[in-house]
Amino acid sequence: MMKAMTLAAVLTITATPALASLNVDVTPAQQGAWVEVEYNGEPVSGAAVKSSSLNESLLTSESGRVFIPTANNASSSITYTVNAKNTQVEATRFIAINRD
Secondary structure (H helix, E strand, O other): OHHHHHHHHHHHHHHHHHHOOEEEEEEEEOOEEEEEEEEOOEEOOOOEEEEOOOOOOEEOOOOOEEEEEOOOOOOEEEEEEEEEOOEEEEEEEEEOOOOO
16 A cells, blocks of 8 residues: 555656646737747746747747737738747737738
């Protein structure tokens, strides 16, 4: 019985890192979007974020956020690719371009 309890405790401890997750929140804004990256609820500083409309990666700030401008002249769906913590996550959002 004691071996079973010890084994269960060891499995729980070693499985915990696998439950960690990288969360990406994309908030469309005028001419681009704010991308926020969190790992286990904490902001990720220095996460590389690239969009399908921009040819360069930008890094998140200490707050885990970065503004990614769009290079498109028309409203469109844009895919944001985030690389952080040995994980890659993609999120697609519709970005509206307002014309005056």
